[in-house]
Amino acid sequence: MEIQPKKCLACGKPVRGRSDKKFCDDYCRNVYNNKAKGAHSSLIRNINNILKKNRNLLASLLSQEQETIKIEREKLSGLGFRFGYFTHQYTTKKEATYFFCYDYGYLPIDNGWFLVVKGKKLKDKDYLF
């Protein structure tokens, strides 16, 4: 049986030496690890952008006088809102769970309707409805 030499994860050249070696040398190891880090930070950047977009969209729905507004799910997603992305949740004593994107949030109500709210700043860090 012929054993295929393992290929370096960074450059693809066959790796000589111990069978558990993944890279030719430290240079290739660094190249590979830096690339992996870059992928992680762009993932984080993408998610942060979605969260910010969600937040700005919720903010744009409320005028200065309005504290809350009702909107249908289809309309909200039609505007580009991504429901899977939020920064935190807040459950009231009556067991209603608000989903927040930073300082703005929404509460799922009946039949595909949502109540959009502006969070009130309680402490330096915490935003609660």
Ligand SMILES: [Zn+2]
């Ligand atoms: Zn290599």
